[in-house]
Amino acid sequence: MIDVYISALEIVFSPFSLIAIAVGVGIGLTFGAIPGLSGVTAVGLLVPFTYAMEPTTAILMMVGVYCAATMSGAITAILFNIPGDVMAVATTFDGHPMAERGEAKRALSMVIFGSVVGGLFGALALATIAPQLARVAIAFGPAEFFALAVLGLTAISVLGSGSPKTMLKAILSVLFGLFLATIGSDPVSGASRFVFGNVGLEAGIARVPAIIGLFALGEVLAVLYMSRKYKQPRDTSQLRKGAIFSFPSGEDLKQVRGTLLRAPIVGTIVGILPGSGGTLGALIGYNVEQRFAKNPESFGKGNIQGVAAPESANNAAVGGSMVPLLTLGIPGSSTTAIMLAALTLHGLRPGPLLFRDNPEMTYAIIFGLVVANIVMLFMALFLVRYLLKVLLVRTEVLCFFIVSISLVGAFAIHNRISDMWIALVLGLIGFFVKKYGFSLGGIILGLVLGNLAEDGLILGLSLAGGNWWEFLTRPVALSILLLSALLFVVPIAHQLVSARRNARNGNVAGRPSGSD
């Protein structure tokens, strides 16, 4: 095993990998900081460029983007009260009041430090939990894989919680993603499905152009549609003084030491749950911290703990969300769903066999997460001031580059013009999905888990002679299905109870939902 660790470290510390991580962190910092764009957009756009790279280098670059974008969404959340990424919503609660008091630098230093602590904790959890889980999962058959796909799709109950309407929209999004995955030749019978006489569709909807369309083009089309919203003047004068950022003061660190122990644990656990990702991790981390705080009434008014908690929780969720990806082949968030597609593009099948067949690569990804967090610490401390200049660039200019890169990137994978059309059509679908409050994360989860779910169901049923009860007589499959049911029902029940309680109290409460 030591040999595997040494080989993995050799991979991570090779110049190419380090450059890839640093480039990824730089891209993540930039995309995360721009409201309207996000880390998911950046990872989606990166996929075609990583095609020419070694799979490990490609995934390390994406890990860098994911870590950094999770952190940098807080920059605009603090300065302008606009989260750069939906994961930074909870950071606005206390971060922006601090900026209004003239403490933007103090808040941002805590964001950077808290994110790194959370990220390192998530990486540690990934290194500890993933190998054990993979050892168990290696004995899984089609019924268990079908159950796992169902577990992955229960993410909709988290992504869509809020009201019956958003719930139904999230379920519909997942169904649409699953439907997209059925287009093309059926792998079992070879029958053509929904190709409408188009030979180009026989191979199915290409994942990468679809991801680029949904996440990059769709986002940009939404920004261009409502570009007035992004035109408000931005005052970055608070950060013009001082060359670089410093670590938080000793007093601040003393104040948040409990926070930096609790919030990453919450973030990691939430991150491991399929589909929940950093947004929910940050919100729950914030709520837990408020309950533990000696002065909960100061939350929402610029409490430094209220900045440290969501940031350390959402970065810990990065490592957490990679646990189901690497061990079971089901993504824990939208970003890991894209990583799953990228790994598949490189001919790799994430899941328990990845640990057996490619242990060096798997551990390199785990160690790479640690390195990405350390690189992020230094790059963020030095670069945040310069990143703010990107925010002053006109939205239309940024959109031009993203549209162009998306289209050429979609072409670059297989050198097919038809892939550009797929990206455009899915970009339009992504736009309507955003506009009408459906779930992009749900579609992508359905798209990447569609084949796993269908193959598991059909193969499992074939082996059982068409007997559906077979799924319920296998203990592991049954346990996973029960867990899925629990994950699906609990948020709905919680929502109904909360709605009833709010109705009784005469107020309305909700929480933002998004894809990360």
Added chain:
Amino acid sequence: MNPLDRLLNAVRPYGEVILLSILLVAAVWLRLSLPDLIRMRRIQAWITLGPDVWPRMLIDLAILCLIGLLLIALVDLRRNLAAGASKEGASVRDIGRWFAIITIICLYIWFLPTGGFILTTFLFGVSYCIVAGLRRPREMLGLPAVFLVASYLLFTQLLSVPLPRGVGILRQLSFHIY
């Protein structure tokens, strides 16, 4: 207010109901056309777990969800209309600009195999800048030029992607560049 904007504001509250109705019609059509859309060979017709089982399950569930959603949307619409709530959204001008950008993207993809990467991308960039309101010559010519140089370096030099060369003389010229 512009009469078209007034019309748009009058239609806007019905947007969700219209969208859901279209999706429901599409889903029902897919369900009814399933035997035509999934071409099974005659010999496979006896297989219980045929290629239509999974899609049929998905479409049936989608129809149920869409009916539920449509009902909720109708209740919401009635409540909003009764309360006189109005939604603020994009103006006709914004939507026109958005459609123009989509049209430019369509034309770009359509013309790319004929015009080749350099000419088509440059024309796309210039047209985008005009539509998006970036009309200073520095922006109109500079942005496409910067993107062309960056994509040339990235795609042809670094990633070895064979970018479209176009036809005729454009194809001959492209060999001098990439």
